[in-house]
Amino acid sequence: xxxxxxxxxxxxALSEELKTRAEKxxxxxxxxxxxxxxVGERPDDISYENGAMKRCDKIGVAVKRFLLxxxxxxxxxxxxxxxxxxxxxIHGCLMFRPLxxxxxxxxxxxxxxxxxxxxxxxxxxxxxxxxxKGAGFPPCTAQACIELLDHYGVTLTGKxxxxxxxxxxxxxxxxxxxxxxxxxxTMCHTRTVDMPGVCREAEIVIAAxxxxxxxxxxFVAPGQVVVDVGINVDENGKLCGDVSFDEVEPAVAAIxxxxxxxxAVTTAVLAKHVIEAAEKIQK
Amino acid sequence: xxxxxxxxxxxxALSEELKTRAEKxxxxxxxxxxxxxxVGERPDDISYENGAMKRCDKIGVAVKRFLLxxxxxxxxxxxxxxxxxxxxxIHGCLMFRPLxxxxxxxxxxxxxxxxxxxxxxxxxxxxxxxxxKGAGFPPCTAQACIELLDHYGVTLTGKxxxxxxxxxxxxxxxxxxxxxxxxxxTMCHTRTVDMPGVCREAEIVIAAxxxxxxxxxxFVAPGQVVVDVGINVDENGKLCGDVSFDEVEPAVAAIxxxxxxxxAVTTAVLAKHVIEAAEKIQK
Numbered sequence: 385x386x387x388x389x390x391x392x393x394x395x396x397a398l399s400e401e402l403k404t405r406a407e408k409x410x411x412x413x414x415x416x417x418x419x420x421x422x423v424g425e426r427p428d429d430i431s432y433e434n435g436a437m438k439r440c441d442k443i444g445v446a447v448k449r450f451l452l453x454x455x456x457x458x459x460x461x462x463x464x465x466x467x468x469x470x471x472x473x474i475h476g477c478l479m480f481r482p483l484x485x486x487x488x489x490x491x492x493x494x495x496x497x498x499x500x501x502x503x504x505x506x507x508x509x510x511x512x513x514x515x516x517k518g519a520g521f522p523p524c525t526a527q528a529c530i531e532l533l534d535h536y537g538v539t540l541t542g543k544x545x546x547x548x549x550x551x552x553x554x555x556x557x558x559x560x561x562x563x564x565x566x567x568x569x570t571m572c573h574t575r576t577v578d579m580p581g582v583c584r585e586a587e588i589v590i591a592a593x594x595x596x597x598x599x600x601x602x603f604v605a606p607g608q609v610v611v612d613v614g615i616n617v618d619e620n621g622k623l624c625g626d627v628s629f630d631e632v633e634p635a636v637a638a639i640x641x642x643x644x645x646x647x648a649v650t651t652a653v654l655a656k657h658v659i660e661a662a663e664k665i666q667k
Numbered sequence: 668x669x670x671x672x673x674x675x676x677x678x679x680a681l682s683e684e685l686k687t688r689a690e691k692x693x694x695x696x697x698x699x700x701x702x703x704x705x706v707g708e709r710p711d712d713i714s715y716e717n718g719a720m721k722r723c724d725k726i727g728v729a730v731k732r733f734l735l736x737x738x739x740x741x742x743x744x745x746x747x748x749x750x751x752x753x754x755x756x757i758h759g760c761l762m763f764r765p766l767x768x769x770x771x772x773x774x775x776x777x778x779x780x781x782x783x784x785x786x787x788x789x790x791x792x793x794x795x796x797x798x799x800k801g802a803g804f805p806p807c808t809a810q811a812c813i814e815l816l817d818h819y820g821v822t823l824t825g826k827x828x829x830x831x832x833x834x835x836x837x838x839x840x841x842x843x844x845x846x847x848x849x850x851x852x853t854m855c856h857t858r859t860v861d862m863p864g865v866c867r868e869a870e871i872v873i874a875a876x877x878x879x880x881x882x883x884x885x886f887v888a889p890g891q892v893v894v895d896v897g898i899n900v901d902e903n904g905k906l907c908g909d910v911s912f913d914e915v916e917p918a919v920a921a922i923x924x925x926x927x928x929x930x931a932v933t934t935a936v937l938a939k940h941v942i943e944a945a946e947k948i949q950k
């Protein structure tokens with residue numbers, strides 16, 4: 385029986401700490417404030433937005449919403465980003481992605497001020513994840529993996545960590561963050577030969593392939609910690625991760641569930657990044 | 668007996684191809700031009716500069732040198748970068764690093780236009796190595812490793828590649844470049860546990876630790892290709908790599924020598940980046 389590394393307690397502990405920091409900022413005259421920029425009415429976006437607003441409210445982070453119609457023009461979107469960049473009362477901006485128009489999304493990402501980029505969408509933020517210096521923040525989901533491992537006392541220094549997936553939203557940044565914490569990282573992807581064998585060498589497996597259940601028991605070994613970042617819908621319409629939980633769970637030391645694992649930590653990380661952005665300005 | 672993967676033939680083949688491209692640019696009215704910016708009179712810098720100038724001359728890349736005294740002010744350095752940025756006849760800039768003053772170096776790196784950054788020193792170039800999009804070029808030494816492997820027909824897709832070292836000048840970028848070519852990468856560093864064991868799992872080993880001879884025969888396995896990026900001076904004052912050549916060479920399939928390996932390819936790569944920068948502007 386593996387330890388089930390639930391996200392709820394991580395988010396709760398993080399929220400407690402953040403409440404105090406938000407309080408301090410307010411005492412000094414700053415209300416940490418998040419801009420949420422949503423284009424259209426995608427149910428996933430709205431559901432995440434509601435969760436983020438609740439979390440921010442609990443912690444003491446104000447939210448300003450910027451809602452644009454699904455058929456807004458590029459100029460409207462860029463004007464909104466300019467407004468957010470120029471509004472000194474806003475410390476961070478979450479823009480839901482992907483946008484239907486990729487060129488529009490790229491232009492928006494290029495325009496957002498890196499210091500307000502609390503979800504790793506700008507080149508500046510990604511450069512700072514890679515180089516370890518500069519403005520911006522890593523993507524919240526990548527940071528959530530690290531927060532979760534830290535919360536449950538998983539040592540990273542010297543550990544072998546395999547990351548499955550090489551996206552800019554999660555695979556690449558989480559690998560760099562694990563490396564910064566002195567893990568020895570290996571990155572798997574669709575062209576990896578013998579992925580199960582590569583994964584079995586690791587002490588920590590981060591599954592971020594975005595494919596339901598591809599990590600089966602052939603991928604894991606006794607003693608491993610498995611972090612499942614996937615959020616997929618299975619053939620029965622049920623939420624599931626990248627890991628075949630039922631067959632992997634008995635074979636490893638610890639595993640995050642889906643739902644209720646990494647995903648449950650992301651909104652607290654979002655609030656953390658907004659508070660950090662506000663603290664940086666105050667200094 | 669391993670194949671000795673010398674850099675000379677790689678540089679020669681690359682130069683031939685680049686000559687044709689430089690010729691084409693000139694026919695269209697553009698002389699591809701490199702700015703070399705050197706602060707002080709460090710013998711290593713001057714020696715590399717001489718090599719770069721010879722290589723550029725052979726290929727048909729013009730060089731403009733900007734030489735500043737070792738005790739120049741930050742303002743002088745930044746003015747020079749501004750001049751290079753503003754001079755449309757200059758397509759690429761090589762600035763020797765490290766500078767004695769780290770803050771001055773950071774300011775210079777931040778000011779240089781990414782599209783003229785032919786040696787991966789700006790955040791923009793490093794972001795593009797990480798994200799796979801954007802302006803700039805990877806560090807020449809990292810690109811030289813890839814050119815060398817390509818020249819000798821070493822397939823990268825699906826191969827396990829271990830990179831020793833996580834510097835921004837070579838370890839991190841070369842790992843990302845190998846991954847872009849679909850290798851499965853692992854990154855080792857000072858905190859890696861059992862580095863020899865990790866390296867033995869690989870099919871390609873890139874040694875970029877910057878420590879003379881740390882890769883001994885315990886790190887390697889039959890069939891491996893070993894690329895030695897180290898340039899160190901041993902106790903007898905002789906140039907040597909990160910690999911103990913004499914004991915590793917008989918144990919692997921192929922190995923690059925030091926000197927005469929990766930180092931011999933870097934000036935050709937520098938010229939290549941200048942030509943690419945010029946071609947981009949022409950389009």
